[in-house]
Structure formats: structure tokens, C-alpha cells
Amino acid sequence: MAVFAMVTTLCARPLMAFADGDDMYWPEGPQINSPCAVVMEVNTGTVLYEKNSHEKHYPASITKILTTYLTILNCEMDEKVTFSKEAVKESSDGSSSIKRDVGEEMTMEQTLYGVMLESANECAYAAAEHTGKKLGGDYSTFIDLMNKEAKELGCTDTHFNNANGLPDENHWTSAYDMGLISCAAYRNDEFRKITGTKTYIIPPTNKHTEDTPLYNHHAMLHPFKSYSQFVNQDCTGGKTGYTSVANSTLVTYAEKDGLTLCVVIMNAQSPDQYADTNTLLNYYFSNFKALSIAENENSAAADNTPDLGVMNEHGMYAKVSENYVVLPNNADFSSVKREAADMKSDNKDALATVRYKYGDHVVGCVDLLKSGAKVDLSYFDENSRQNAESDIIRIKPVYFLWVLVLIAVIILSIFMIRRISDNIYVLKHKWSIKKEQRERFREHKLERKQRRRRDNLKFSGRHKY
Structure with missing residues (x-):
């Protein structure tokens, strides 16, 4: 009964009417030079900005975000990775590499740092090949897994044909789909640690007697080459990409004032990818805010809780998960609309999922969880017994x-x-x-x-x- 009361409070209490106008104002965003871009809030999935976000383009090395993410999900970081001839061949044309040799052995952790920091193509191939074999197949098994995962994340403009993003006519995606993939990856603790690392040292291996230093190529996180002017203190990670057919691509993560933003730039002319990312981050951190769902909904629930007798003494039996909605600075929580979400929650304790909308924008979602509230069961046993006895003539x-x-x-x-x-x-x-x-x-x-x-x-x- 208390769960019903909580759901009713969230989904059925009076809400502000929706109408076009100042109440539903959504900032249009700044002008940028890059032809394709998207800005998403990582934890809510809120799409803050789009520019040709569904145009299909070659992603180049930002492909490696999905490669790293899927490898983390399917492997332990201390597993031994052996570089095959096919893996080493991926760096033979002078593309990004850390010069691994056939038969060289590294841990999976070391391999993935090579993928994300130095964008090493042989490391991406080796990680994919190792994972594919672990799953009972080979390298192509991993590519199939990439496409399956992309579909499950909601991607509709995507087809992957390799694990490193080297030019391939059958390998494409969009800024929007890369946003979905990048947000999912960043919600993983291990991925977040790797992508936010500025430098890393691979110790000597069976093929190399000296340390191999790695440096993050993302110029907003770590000064790289001549792009030190783009360093942003809010940047927490990301991935660069470039090929002659893809032009410059960039995924950037940044956190500030309770918001976690992901910016995807595609088909850009360098250094527009950095300049435009900084412009977008500054704009959306300045014009949007995060409002705690738990604090606002629990306050509303307290005001609308029905009289449940002794149950009121022990609090609500369902609570909202720790999450937030993303709203323009001039909006408040009372202006959001609630609706039951049809998506399945990853949280096994979730009783239901509620989606929040501001106008046409999805600005957050939250799970209703078991609160763990305890009551004196003897009260219910005694009252249940008394009620039963009152209904029975002995x-x-x-x-x-x-x-x-x-x-x-x-x-x-x-x-x-x-x-x-x-x-x-x-x-x-x-x-x-x-x-x-x-x-x-x-x-x-x-x-x-x-x-x-x-x-x-x-x-x-x-x-x-």
C-alpha cells in the first residue's frame, strides 16, 4: 500500500500545464563551426544540443570507446593478452601504435591504457581478439558484439566493421549514436578511470626491456603537442580520432556543479573540435542546472502521503534512487512532467521507473526502490489476528x-x-x-x-x- 502511495505521489499529483512560451524555454545553444555535434548529460541521457546529430560519418578512433567498454564488461584487468600477427599488422602502415611485437604479452589493463591514451591500433585489435576468443569465437565475434551492443543502446545510424576505427566503407556512425555509446561507457567505473588518466607506464614485457610511457592525446585533459591552450579544468576524459576520410572526431567528458556532460564532435576541421567543445561546455554548464529528484520528490511525497496509521511512523516503503533532472536555470522542478517509463531498469531492486520530461525534452529518469523501512511486525500480526477474529464466529x-x-x-x-x-x-x-x-x-x-x-x-x- 505504501508503494502504491509513492507511485501515486510521483505520477498522479497535479502538474503544471505544458504550453509554448517562456515557461518551457530551452536554450538554443551557441554557434559552432563543426558540422556535426551533440551534447548529452551522461547520467540522465538528456540531449542538450544537436547539430546534424544523425548524419552518418566515419568515426575514426573514437570507435575505441566501445572497444574498451565491451572489453571491460567481458574481461578481468589482470588477464594476459598475447599479441597476434594480425594484431601487430594493424600498426604496420604507420597509424597510431605503441610498437608491440608478435607474441608480446601484456595485461588487459595495460592493453586498454594503450588503446585509450595512445590510441594504439594493435592494442585495440589485440583486446578485441582476446575478448572474442574468450567468448568462444574470434575477432569477428567481437565485431558482432559491438553492433549488438550499439543496437541495445538505441543506436540507429551505426554499423561497426573493426575495433579501432581505421577507414572502412562499412564502418560508420553518427554523433548522436556515439553520444549514446560514450555515455554508457562513462557510467562504468573502470572505463572512467582509464579515460581520465593523463599518463601511464607499461613496465618491461617479454619483448621490451624498458618501460613504455603512455600519454593521453586529449588536449583538453592533458597538454598534447601544440594544443595546450585548450586545456579545460572541468574535463575528465575522452577520446580523439582522425583519419583523412573522417576528419577530426572528438569525444569529451566534463563535470561541473553536479552535471556530467558528454560532447561529441564529428567531421570537423582541426582544431575546431577542441574550440567548439569548449564553447559548448561553457555554454551548457552556464545555462543548465541539476536538481535532485530524491530531495524534491521526497518533499512532495511527505506533503501528499496518505494517513496509513502506524506505517507513517516508519517512513515510505518505496524511495527514489539517487539521480537528478537537468533543467534550464530559469525552470524549477514543479514544471516537469512525469510518466511511467517502458524501459527495463538495470537495478534489480527497482519497483518501477519514472521518466521526467520538460516540454519535449527528456530531462531525467529515476527508479523507485525498496526503501528498507522496518516496522514492528507484531503490530501487523496482532491486528491481522484481531481483524481475522472479528470476521469469524467461533x-x-x-x-x-x-x-x-x-x-x-x-x-x-x-x-x-x-x-x-x-x-x-x-x-x-x-x-x-x-x-x-x-x-x-x-x-x-x-x-x-x-x-x-x-x-x-x-x-x-x-x-x-
Whole structure:
């Protein structure tokens, strides 16, 4: 009942009416040079900005975000990765590499740092090949997994054909789809640690006697080459990409004031990818805010909680998960619309999922969780027992026997009354017959007497004359 009350409070309480105008104002965003871009809030999935976000382009090395993410999900970081001839061949054309040799062995952790920091193509291939074999297949098994995961994340403009993003006519995606993939990856703790690392050292291996230093190529996180002017203190990670057919691509993560933003730039002319990313981050951090769902909904729930007796003394039996909505600075929580979400939550304790919308924009979602509130179960046991007893009439065996005796007496009495009634009728009939006989006898006797008298009179008269 308390869960029902919580859901009712969230989804059925009066809401502000929606209409076009200042109440539903959504900042349009700044002008940028890059042809394709998207800005998403990582934890809510809110799309803050789009520019040609569904145009299909070659992603180049930002492909490695999905490669790293899927490898983390399917492997342990201390697993041994052996570089095959096919893996090493991926760096033979002078593309991004850390110069690994055939048969070289590294841990999966070291391999993935090579993927994300130095964008090493042989490391991406080796990680994918290792994971594919672990799943019972090979390198192509991993590519199939990439496309499956992209589809499950909601990507509709994507097809992957390799694990590193090297040019391929059958390898494409969009800024929007890369946003979905990048947000999902950043929500993983291990990925977040790797992408936010500025430098890393691979110790000597069976093929290299010296350390191999790695440097993050993302110029907003770590000064790289001549792009130190783009360093942004809010940047927490990301991935660069470039090929002659893809142009510059860039994924950037940044956190500030409770917001976690992901910016994807595609098909850009360098250094526009950095300049435009900084412009977008500055704009959306300045014009949007995060409002805690738990704080706002729990306050509303407290004001609208029905009288549940002793249950009110122990708090709500369902609570909202720790999450937030993303709204323009001039909006408040009362202006959001709530609706039941049809998506399945990853949280096994979720009772339901609620989606929040501001106008046409999805600005957050939250799971309704079991609160863990405890009550004195003896209260419910006692009251349940009392309620049950109040609804049941208990009859002692002796009373039941008395009832049976009484019923038997009544039935016997009715039978006797009917028998007596019948006997009375018979007796009355006999008495009537006897009475009639007595009457007839008296009449007959009287008639005889009269006849004798007449006879006597006749006899006397005859003698007199």
C-alpha cells in the first residue's frame, strides 16, 4: 500500500500545464563551426544540443570507446593478452601504435591504457581478439558484439566493421549514436578511470626491456603537442580520432556543479573540435542546472502521503534512487512532467521507473526502490489476528451439540403435533359417530316406548267397551 502511495505521489499529483512560451524555454545553444555535434548529460541521457546529430560519418578512433567498454564488461584487468600477427599488422602502415611485437604479452589493463591514451591500433585489435576468443569465437565475434551492443543502446545510424576505427566503407556512425555509446561507457567505473588518466607506464614485457610511457592525446585533459591552450579544468576524459576520410572526431567528458556532460564532435576541421567543445561546455554548464529528484520528490511525497496509521511512523516503503533532472536555470522542478517509463531498469531492486520530461525534452529518469523501512511486525500480526477474529464466529463444540439437540426437539415436536392433530381428528370423528349412534339409539328407544304406550292404550280401550 505504501508503494502504491509513492507511485501515486510521483505520477498522479497535479502538474503544471505544458504550453509554448517562456515557461518551457530551452536554450538554443551557441554557434559552432563543426558540422556535426551533440551534447548529452551522461547520467540522465538528456540531449542538450544537436547539430546534424544523425548524419552518418566515419568515426575514426573514437570507435575505441566501445572497444574498451565491451572489453571491460567481458574481461578481468589482470588477464594476459598475447599479441597476434594480425594484431601487430594493424600498426604496420604507420597509424597510431605503441610498437608491440608478435607474441608480446601484456595485461588487459595495460592493453586498454594503450588503446585509450595512445590510441594504439594493435592494442585495440589485440583486446578485441582476446575478448572474442574468450567468448568462444574470434575477432569477428567481437565485431558482432559491438553492433549488438550499439543496437541495445538505441543506436540507429551505426554499423561497426573493426575495433579501432581505421577507414572502412562499412564502418560508420553518427554523433548522436556515439553520444549514446560514450555515455554508457562513462557510467562504468573502470572505463572512467582509464579515460581520465593523463599518463601511464607499461613496465618491461617479454619483448621490451624498458618501460613504455603512455600519454593521453586529449588536449583538453592533458597538454598534447601544440594544443595546450585548450586545456579545460572541468574535463575528465575522452577520446580523439582522425583519419583523412573522417576528419577530426572528438569525444569529451566534463563535470561541473553536479552535471556530467558528454560532447561529441564529428567531421570537423582541426582544431575546431577542441574550440567548439569548449564553447559548448561553457555554454551548457552556464545555462543548465541539476536538481535532485530524491530531495524534491521526497518533499512532495511527505506533503501528499496518505494517513496509513502506524506505517507513517516508519517512513515510505518505496524511495527514489539517487539521480537528478537537468533543467534550464530559469525552470524549477514543479514544471516537469512525469510518466511511467517502458524501459527495463538495470537495478534489480527497482519497483518501477519514472521518466521526467520538460516540454519535449527528456530531462531525467529515476527508479523507485525498496526503501528498507522496518516496522514492528507484531503490530501487523496482532491486528491481522484481531481483524481475522472479528470476521469469524467461533462456536464451541458443546454449543454445537446443544444446537443439534434443539433442532431435534423442534423436529420431534412438529412430528408429534402433526400426529396429535391427526389423532384428534380421528377421535373427534369417532366421538361424532358414537354420539350419532347414541342419538339414534335414544330415538329408537323413545319410539319403542311410544309404540308400547300406544299399544297399551289400544288394549285398554278394547276392554272397556
